[in-house]
Amino acid sequence: MHKEKILIVEDERKISDIVKSYLEREGFDVTTAETGRETLKLIKDRFDLIILDLKLPDIEGEEVCRSIRGISDVPIIMLTAKSSEDERVKGLGIGADDYIVKPFSPRELVARVKAHLRRTKKGEKKVLSFNKGILIIDTTSMEVKKREAPVSLTTTEFRILLCLAERPGAVLSRLQLTNTVQGYDFEGYDRVIDAHIKNIRHKIEDNIQKPVFIKTVYGAGYKFIGVRD
Amino acid sequence: MHKEKILIVEDERKISDIVKSYLEREGFDVTTAETGRETLKLIKDRFDLIILDLKLPDIEGEEVCRSIRGISDVPIIMLTAKSSEDERVKGLGIGADDYIVKPFSPRELVARVKAHLRRTKKGEKKVLSFNKGILIIDTTSMEVKKREAPVSLTTTEFRILLCLAERPGAVLSRLQLTNTVQGYDFEGYDRVIDAHIKNIRHKIEDNIQKPVFIKTVYGAGYKFIGVRD
DNA sequence: AAAAACTGTAAAGAACTGTTACAGACAGGA
DNA sequence: TCCTGTCTGTAACAGTTCTTTACAGTTTTT
Numbered sequence: 001m002h003k004e005k006i007l008i009v010e011d012e013r014k015i016s017d018i019v020k021s022y023l024e025r026e027g028f029d030v031t032t033a034e035t036g037r038e039t040l041k042l043i044k045d046r047f048d049l050i051i052l053d054l055k056l057p058d059i060e061g062e063e064v065c066r067s068i069r070g071i072s073d074v075p076i077i078m079l080t081a082k083s084s085e086d087e088r089v090k091g092l093g094i095g096a097d098d099y100i101v102k103p104f105s106p107r108e109l110v111a112r113v114k115a116h117l118r119r120t121k122k123g124e125k126k127v128l129s130f131n132k133g134i135l136i137i138d139t140t141s142m143e144v145k146k147r148e149a150p151v152s153l154t155t156t157e158f159r160i161l162l163c164l165a166e167r168p169g170a171v172l173s174r175l176q177l178t179n180t181v182q183g184y185d186f187e188g189y190d191r192v193i194d195a196h197i198k199n200i201r202h203k204i205e206d207n208i209q210k211p212v213f214i215k216t217v218y219g220a221g222y223k224f225i226g227v228r229d
Numbered sequence: 230m231h232k233e234k235i236l237i238v239e240d241e242r243k244i245s246d247i248v249k250s251y252l253e254r255e256g257f258d259v260t261t262a263e264t265g266r267e268t269l270k271l272i273k274d275r276f277d278l279i280i281l282d283l284k285l286p287d288i289e290g291e292e293v294c295r296s297i298r299g300i301s302d303v304p305i306i307m308l309t310a311k312s313s314e315d316e317r318v319k320g321l322g323i324g325a326d327d328y329i330v331k332p333f334s335p336r337e338l339v340a341r342v343k344a345h346l347r348r349t350k351k352g353e354k355k356v357l358s359f360n361k362g363i364l365i366i367d368t369t370s371m372e373v374k375k376r377e378a379p380v381s382l383t384t385t386e387f388r389i390l391l392c393l394a395e396r397p398g399a400v401l402s403r404l405q406l407t408n409t410v411q412g413y414d415f416e417g418y419d420r421v422i423d424a425h426i427k428n429i430r431h432k433i434e435d436n437i438q439k440p441v442f443i444k445t446v447y448g449a450g451y452k453f454i455g456v457r458d
Numbered sequence: 459a460a461a462a463a464c465t466g467t468a469a470a471g472a473a474c475t476g477t478t479a480c481a482g483a484c485a486g487g488a
Numbered sequence: 489t490c491c492t493g494t495c496t497g498t499a500a501c502a503g504t505t506c507t508t509t510a511c512a513g514t515t516t517t518t
Contacts, residue, residue: 075348092340097348098327111321119304119326119348154495169370182497191475192497198476208476217371218474218505219384383506420464421508427465447463447516 003029004048004117009039009064010079011057015102019051022106023113036064044159044181047074049116051109052096054080062094069095071179075116079104128165130226135204135213137165144204151203156181160196161204164214164224173221197222232258233277233346238268238293239308240286244331248280251335252342265293276303278345280338281325283309291323298324304345308333357394359455364433364442366394373433380432385410389425390433393443393453402450426451 006023010016011034020030031047033039036059039052050068054061065076078099092099098112128137136145142158144151153161159181164172174190182192197214205211215223235252239245240263249259260276262268265288268281279297283290294305307328321328327341357366365374371387373380382390392409393401403419410422426443434440444452 073348089336089340092337092344095347097344107318111318115321115326119302156496167369169367169372171369171371189498191499194475195477195497216475217384220371223370385507418509423465424508445464
């Protein structure tokens with residue numbers, strides 16, 4: 001069975017240690033971060049759920065939450081010392097899925113984590129198949145097949161392809177792609193994506209001149225075209 | 230736009246009335262039930278979310294929750310007077326997605342409802358359809374269709390059309406349009422917009438002489454005419 | 459009818475993309 | 489440890505597409 005990956009963002013070691021041990025006892029794969037910056041860099045690792053302290057040493061938790069929401073739908077549970085209604089409602093407003101007020105019981109946190117994962121885990125398909133099985137993307141083994149033949153993509157290439165294929169038809173900008181692929185605060189060159197796209201196309205397209213799967217949207221980015229089966 | 234359907238199961242009229250009015254104010258389609266039996270009969274109506282009181286006159290709320298879970302994944306928020314940790318954890322354990330302890334603030338309830346709906350609703354595309362589907366603008370794929378036929382617009386053309394179509398009937402000045410399209414500190418020529426409008430008309434209008442969708446407002450700018458469906 | 463505002467066109471100019479080549483980073487094996 | 493091959497990010501170039509400009513001509517308003 002696949003272990004669910006959970007990220008805990010909390011600057012107080014004491015708290016994150018306790019939470020971590022509780023979650024690990026339940027069989028989760030737990031990573032911890034202490035700062036907002038660290039968090040944003042880790043996002044590319046595709047966690048299944050994030051537990052986020054509202055008060056962080058560098059960036060405000062709300063800011064981090066919004067940033068994550070900009071590029072991902074991962075469930076976020078906020079930890080907050082503030083318990084006034086305004087703060088609580090605000091937390092949900094900025095994109096958190098839930099919050100827990102400190103001091104909280106670890107058991108309750110675990111229960112909430114499970115409740116959220118139960119929901120998201122459902123419709124999640126681990127294998128994406130397009131155009132009557134011509135292109136198959138297996139997210140767990142990170143394998144791609146075209147007409148039954150395995151295609152070897154690098155990690156970066158795989159991430160880009162997956163990011164596009166998860167939303168067939170949707171136009172994704174180069175920035176959105178770098179965010180998902182390299183981490184949020186990547187400062188580099190947009191054109192990196194172009195280079196990777198070229199390589200991916202060489203591997204999955206029949207005719208590079210006329211790409212079928214990854215289309216270029218002039219002035220906007222790229223989009224994946226395909227019919228899920 | 231499709232109204233989300235919410236079912237409130239609560240035997241105390243006073244409470245359900247308040248919650249109902251708050252939710253309706255937010256544009257939800259609200260139904261109420263007072264007993265467990267009633268609830269189970271209503272489930273087939275496929276609600277988008279259910280608010281369920283733990284204490285009901287006939288069947289226990291937990292029982293109802295389990296029954297619903299047997300046939301549906303609809304998000305369930307439990308209302309409970311019990312606030313001991315055990316009860317709360319139990320609530321989540323039997324399949325509820327969330328719980329709120331009475332007495333609760335209606336604002337918070339609304340916020341939680343929205344948070345849950347946001348999650349299930351994702352993947353929903355933002356599509357503008359006008360005049361009985363004659364003109365369709367899909368914002369995520371950046372595609373426009375006229376009478377089912379795809380129209381290929383450039384990114385700038387798309388932005389201008391979208392900007393106009395988002396506010397049918399509203400007159401937008403050339404300045405407003407350049408701002409949306411090129412950014413705020415654009416110093417250039419207003420006439421750029423004219424050129425783009427011309428190009429867009431060529432692509433989406435049946436008769437360039439008599440544009441139906443984009444009308445010129447002499448001395449002011451342009452407006453989009455269309456009925457949303 | 460005069461003035462003001464709008465449209466069409468074509469060409470210059472700007473911006474964007476695909477491609478190639480290369481250097482540094484990294485990982486695995488000898 | 490050092491070597492090797494692979495991967496990733498950078499840079500530059502050419503070809504393409506789009507945007508802007510300028511101007512001439514048309515339409516609308518007063």
